[in-house]
Amino acid sequence: MPALTEPSSTPNVKLSRRALLVRLAKGSLGVGTAAVLGGLDAPAWAARSPRARAAASSTPSLPQLAAARSAPNHGAQYAFRSRPDLKAPVITIDKQAKGLAPGLIVTDSHAGPAHQGPMIFDSNGDLVWFLDLSAGTDTAVRAFNFQVQALGRQPVLTWFQGAVVEAHGEGHYEVWGPGYTQVAQVKAQNGYQGDLHDFVLTDKGTALFTCYGQASANLSKFGGKADGLYSYGVVQEVDINTGKLMFEWRSDKHVPLAQSYLKLTNPATAWDYFHLNAVSVDPTDGNLIISGRNTWAVYKLDRSSGKVIWQLGGKSNDFKLGPGANFAFQHDVRRSTDGSLSLFDNEGGPPNEASQSRGLFLSVDEAHRTANLLHQYYHSPPVLTQALGSVQRLADGHVFIGWGESSYFTEYGANGEVVLDGHLAGDTECYRTFKQVWAGQPANEVPAMAVARGTAAATIYASYNGCTDVASWLVLGGLAADKLSPVGQTSRFGFETAITVHAPPAYVAVEAIGSTGKVLARSVAQPAR
Numbered sequence: 001m002p003a004l005t006e007p008s009s010t011p012n013v014k015l016s017r018r019a020l021l022v023r024l025a026k027g028s029l030g031v032g033t034a035a036v037l038g039g040l041d042a043p044a045w046a047a048r049s050p051r052a053r054a055a056a057s058s059t060p061s062l063p064q065l066a067a068a069r070s071a072p073n074h075g076a077q078y079a080f081r082s083r084p085d086l087k088a089p090v091i092t093i094d095k096q097a098k099g100l101a102p103g104l105i106v107t108d109s110h111a112g113p114a115h116q117g118p119m120i121f122d123s124n125g126d127l128v129w130f131l132d133l134s135a136g137t138d139t140a141v142r143a144f145n146f147q148v149q150a151l152g153r154q155p156v157l158t159w160f161q162g163a164v165v166e167a168h169g170e171g172h173y174e175v176w177g178p179g180y181t182q183v184a185q186v187k188a189q190n191g192y193q194g195d196l197h198d199f200v201l202t203d204k205g206t207a208l209f210t211c212y213g214q215a216s217a218n219l220s221k222f223g224g225k226a227d228g229l230y231s232y233g234v235v236q237e238v239d240i241n242t243g244k245l246m247f248e249w250r251s252d253k254h255v256p257l258a259q260s261y262l263k264l265t266n267p268a269t270a271w272d273y274f275h276l277n278a279v280s281v282d283p284t285d286g287n288l289i290i291s292g293r294n295t296w297a298v299y300k301l302d303r304s305s306g307k308v309i310w311q312l313g314g315k316s317n318d319f320k321l322g323p324g325a326n327f328a329f330q331h332d333v334r335r336s337t338d339g340s341l342s343l344f345d346n347e348g349g350p351p352n353e354a355s356q357s358r359g360l361f362l363s364v365d366e367a368h369r370t371a372n373l374l375h376q377y378y379h380s381p382p383v384l385t386q387a388l389g390s391v392q393r394l395a396d397g398h399v400f401i402g403w404g405e406s407s408y409f410t411e412y413g414a415n416g417e418v419v420l421d422g423h424l425a426g427d428t429e430c431y432r433t434f435k436q437v438w439a440g441q442p443a444n445e446v447p448a449m450a451v452a453r454g455t456a457a458a459t460i461y462a463s464y465n466g467c468t469d470v471a472s473w474l475v476l477g478g479l480a481a482d483k484l485s486p487v488g489q490t491s492r493f494g495f496e497t498a499i500t501v502h503a504p505p506a507y508v509a510v511e512a513i514g515s516t517g518k519v520l521a522r523s524v525a526q527p528a529r
Helices: 017-026 043-047 051-054
Strands: 067-070 089-094 104-109 117-121 128-130 142-151 154-165 170-176 182-186 192-201 206-217 226-241 243-252 275-280 288-290 299-300 308-313 331-335 340-347 358-365 370-377 390-392 398-400 408-414 420-426 434-436 448-452 457-463 472-482 483-491 496-504 507-514 519-522
Touching: 104 142, 117 142, 117 408, 142 170, 142 434, 154 182, 154 192, 170 206, 206 275, 206 370, 226 275, 226 288, 226 331, 275 331, 288 331, 288 408, 331 390, 340 390, 358 390, 370 398, 398 434, 448 507, 472 496, 483 496, 483 507
Parallel strands: 192 275
Antiparallel strands: 067 496, 089 420, 104 117, 104 434, 117 128, 142 154, 154 170, 170 182, 170 192, 192 206, 206 226, 226 243, 275 288, 288 299, 299 308, 331 340, 340 358, 358 370, 390 398, 398 408, 408 420, 448 457, 457 496, 472 483, 472 507, 507 519
16 A cells, blocks of 8 residues: 655645635645644633624634544554544555546454444545444454445435345345435345345346255255255245235256365255355346356346346256366356446366466357357455455546455556556455445434543544545634634545644634535534643
8 A cells, every 4th residue: 555645845825714725625735744724722722702703604714733644553454543443454455557537445353353334435545434343253253245225216226135045045135325324224034034145136126146945855865855855946036016926936946066166065944956156137138137156057037927038157067168268156247238248267176176266258249149258457465365256447448347255356557467456454355346426425423423532632533434425624723622713624535534633722623624614514513732
């Protein structure tokens, strides 16, 4: 991650408060290394009348306060002073080049030493938003498949929330708006529970998602019991407003158990012969594309009848695969409008079918039943993962890959060069990782602030979890919590900004200033000395 440097101090500029804040937000005023309050020391501040303090809010030259990025950590998790409740995993950027695609990085944190939940951060590795759901060892409340989608015309955040049970999920789906409040909740029907693997909002006002069920059969020829249990995959489509079930598909009604590549090694548990892990709408004709990890196959389903139209890969493959077009234990299968297919080719079993995983793009000719290699992407150092992973096409020809269990994420440029690479700390895992455009401001929260008090100087720690438009911080101070005027200002540095105030007033607060100079919200005032 690039080292933090502070710009040199900037002389006073004769501007109105509004114009000054606009220029500050646009970056035309540097952040000074000196924290002199321009005459607003404690005695002078105390002597001011209410009218004088009000006039100070529009003084032409607010001081630039010394500030720096604050990112303290306890090992693999952050320990923000303003938000000690957010125990997010530490984010490390290993490589960053010019020409990055726009957007924020959207993923989840689970199974590591930090806490678990959906998280957003930027390409510098600075946290933007984290929802702390549970400790890393908790399998009862986790978030998976976190991403930005559209509910009608409104951008929303969606994710699975619930328990992880035998490599699938048992829970429901959250849909939150730009104010970080719930706008919908979707649940499975017919006695099933929502699964962690996929949740897709459609332009028909419906949601497509995966579920898991169990049944019994004679599994003796597969190494199991005569009345052994097996798991099957279910696709459901429900109306978001009413919860009405619109479509249901069940894998064992269409794909025989013998199609599985996963050996039945423990007859005491249900055999996950299919492992449904992706469902989406085929943009070429509106039918469905699904993925069976343990059958090494992609299936196209008739959206009305559920009939399998074709199978790509696996033991009953309908296509002729060109060199390098084979895959195994895949995740995150998607089809594009040009008919090509993207997927994360795990190759990790057991048994392992290759030495490393890859991001894979295939050309698919349905008429001639051929599939050929278009592009493949590998990570350095090599990554081989049995579970998780995602491949995303970006609008400018870039490709963004989440490397599953390893928690690596990589952006490739249009020519295949690595322009961004990073990972989460410790043994943290991410299901899928995307780069997406998102703008949000909490509807029910104000900026958080912590103060390290002092008579000569105080340090203010300011953050605003989830607000994507904070460009700068305005520090307010006064003799009482309800009588505050501007003290100084600084640009925002990372998720939490540490601001030094010399000769601090009795009480301080901060205002988050947006990129246009607008005051977004004010924190609660606290004593500073």
